[in-house]
Amino acid sequence: MRGGFGRRMTSEAEKDFSLKELDRETLKFLFSYLKAYKLKIAFAVLAMLMVSLASLAAPYLSKIAVxxxxxxxxxxxxxxxxxxxxxxxxxxxxxxxxxxxxxNYIGQHVIAEIRDDLYQHLQTLSMRFYTKESTGNVMSTVTHDVNALTDLLSTGFIHLLNDFFTISGIMIVMLYLDYRLALLSFIVIPFVIFTVRFLGKRMRSAYSDVRQKLAELNADVEENLSGIRLIQALNREAKNEGEFKNLSWKNFKANLAAASYFALLFPLMELAKVLGEAIVLAAGGAAVISGRISLGIIIAFMAYVRRFFAPLADLSQVYNTYQSAGAALDRINNYFKADDILEEIDKEESLIIKNKLKDDFKAELKFKNVSFAYEKEKVIDNLNLEIKAGEVFALVGETGAGKSTLAKLLARLYDLDEGELLISEINIKNIPFDILRKKIAVVPQNVFLFNSTILENIRYAAPNASQAEVEAICGKINADQFIKKMPKGYQTEVGENGVKLSGGQKQLLSFARAMLVDPKILILDEATSSVDLYTEKIIQEGMDELLSGRTVLIIAHRFATLKKAERIGVMKEGRLIDSGSHQKLLKENEIYKELVNKQLLNNE
Ligand SMILES: Nc1ncnc2c1ncn2[C@@H]1O[C@H](COP(=O)(O)OP(=O)(O)OP(=O)(O)O)[C@@H](O)[C@H]1O
Known part of the structure; x- marks a missing residue:
């Protein structure tokens, strides 16, 4: 998510969002969560009404006292x-x-429910969604946008209703006590509304600028910290520092601009208050002298006028909360509407297929006229390939030919656009995910490790496996040699994405993780260069154990692995252009010959 959070905020989240853009559907979405709290909401509104009424009582009681x-x-x-x-x-x-x-009770409950549902929904979305959407965007919605909703639901509603009740209440009581003096003191209202609108608009854009500049600063820090090794290696520190200072200066200026508007608002409100008081004192005082109103009324009026302006100024702030919550709500709902979901068959059918595959699983693969595009351009183009049960099949091809994409389709990270992919004669779309994940394991090109222990990383896909089982697997693939040498053995923490391990060690853990599932079909997406010769030798030694008794698809970058394959397929621009034994291809296929001569042999 490098730089993602900041980038996204600068580009999208902070654009001026008009509440009018909120469509009915988005509001319906929010109300669907609020529905369950109808009674509590009614009590909360009642409490707000009582708060406003109670705050009106004291000046009126003072009038009676006088x-x-x-x-x-x-x-x-x-x-x-x-x-x-x-x-x-x-x-x-x-x-x-x-x-x-x-x-807060209602707000926090609703927020927790929305956040849980959103997280659950995000987990069901396919890689297509994550290809389009950057991790930073998604992260930002789950945290930042959901928090913006918290502001609305926990405090925004209170302020809005309280302010509304208080202002209306004060106006009604003032009109009731003496409508002439009341109307006279309301002269200040247009001045207040004008000030609040004038400053409010500028404050909103100033605060939006503050957030934007802060986001740019965050993005810069995040990106530069993530790439700190490269920065130091390339001696970019001074240049980056200059860029950072520039961003920091812009942030400072944006904050100062916002502060200057803010500094204006309250003195102006004070001024309005004093004007109101002066009007009440002068006009009210004259009315008392002439005997038209009582002294108590003028005392009550002074108190009401004083209370009048705080909620008015407050309303401009509430609008801010509503605006950012509206934009956040819109984005959250858009994620809920995202339908990049890998459909599963219904439960009944799923049970039938599970039973069938339990007794009779043939580890064979058939790609029939398969086409696939990540975006518009076809990456797999009408590909046909059959791999028999127990066969070790290697795929070669120049970079970008579509080899890893085939591995992703086999793991059903994406659905095909055209054609069929059959596993054990069953369309992959009809195989329940829990079965698919048990039968097929992928050792990906780029290993991902969690910030946990070696043990937990290996048994990530099989959390119930015992340490003894993990150790047995590691023994078989020669991974235990390096693990036992680590200070805490299997309990060694690997750091963020395995930063404390070498490339080869990470790959060994990835092998172990796949083997622990004991898959019938194994896909090895070989990394090109991360493994040193020593680890490479260890991996190759452990490989035989890894492959035996399974159907294996190897995306091969090394000649040594190629030698283990019974059949080799050559890919070019998303098509399988040839297949056969190493000897046959070497004789008959120019592309293969070139690949072996130029690239694969180098790694031998
Ligand atoms: N998530 C993605 N979104 C868009 N395009 C992608 C994505 N992943 C891969 N591609 C594109 O699909 C094509 C095939 O990529 P793929 O990773 O399958 O190639 P490959 O044959 O495995 O290459 P290599 O040998 O370098 O690993 C490439 O042109 C690549 O740019």
Whole structure:
């Protein structure tokens, strides 16, 4: 995923997403998860309403205290009001706790469910999907996008509803207390809306720029750390440092621009608040002097005006949350809609085939008029090939001829575009995956090892295998020699993708991993150059054991392996152009002769 996360964020995720782009289907997708929490959502909304109501109570109670009790000299009434104010804060506190807890409860549950479903779905998608989509993109959606949804579901809804209830509540109470003074103090609202819109738009784009510049910085760090060996070997440190400084400077400038808008917003809100208070004080004061309204009303108004502006400013931030959550939701749903799935046959048929293959599995392979393209161009072109049970068949061909692609089709990492691939006379599409993976093992060209112990890496495909079984396999293929020399033997940690092992050692572990499954069909996609002569010799010695009693397809790059094959096929541009014994091909096939002379013999 080198550079993937950052790259993707710069290119796609941070483009300005309009909430209008959210289609019904995407919203339906979100609601399908929320449905299960209907009752809790109702309680959460109720709690939000209570929080807003409770926050409205204190100024109104102050008005009553001033007008009805202080003016009348009624001390016991005054104490009652003081008690009610405290009570209103207790109610506020209680419901505030519940609204936050419930919103987080619902939000976190929904997020966990979406994340689990997404992960499960991603595991079922075929290599076609992963060829199109970079790992960085997928990673970013599972983590970054799902987190953006968390912001929306856990806090976004609370803010939106609370702000909405509070603003409406304040306006209603103010209008009720004195509509003339209320309308007069609302004069400030257009100013606030204009400011919030003006600054909000710029802040959104400034923050988007901040994220973009940060993503570029991340991508740079990630890529350069992954390639640190090459960077040091090629003496690129100074140049890279210059590039990094440049990115870092851009990041600094973007942050400063965002901070300057942010620094403007709150003083302007304060200004609006002070203006509102001044209007209330001047116009309200005059109304009190003229006797039109009471002193209590002006006190309540002052408090309401003060409370009015925070939620208004808040709404511009909430819009931000909604926008990024909308974009994230869209991308998550698009992954759910991805249908690059390798279909499996239904359970009943699967059972019939399982039973049939259990007693009567013929390890023979037939490619019939097979064509396949990763994208548009055909990589396998009308290929026909039959490999008999127990045969050792080697494939040769120039680089890019399509040899490894045949191995991928046999492991059903992709489905064919045309033709048929039969294993034991059954179309590969009808063989349940669990059977296929037990019958066929691939030793790939590029070995992948997990950051775990040698033991766990070998038994990755057969987790129930005992250490004794693993050791027996390693003994047979001569892998135990180097493993036993390691400081912790089979418990040695191999590091990220086996970084602590040599190329040859990694390959030996990969052989052992395949052999532990005891496959009837073995595919060896030979690496060209990663193995030193000593390990090569060990591998060749262990090879006979590896091959005996199995049908083997070897994608051969070495003459030594070629010698083990009973039949050799020559591939060119996705076609099998010839096949036969080494001697026959050497005599009759120019391409084969050239391959042997120019490339394979070099490795002998
Ligand atoms: N995931 C992929 N997406 C798109 N094209 C691909 C993909 N994998 C391979 N190809 C293309 O398919 C063609 C066949 O590749 P393949 O790996 O089968 O060749 P090969 O014969 O095994 O080569 P080599 O001997 O170098 O390993 C090449 O042109 C390659 O560029």
């Amino acid at each position: 007008d009805d009790y202080i003016a009348q000299g009624d001390l016991s009434g005054l104490n009652l009001i003081a008690l009610l104010i405290v009570l209103s804060y207790l109610v506020f506190w209680l419901f505030s706790y519940h609204q936050t807890y419930l919103a």
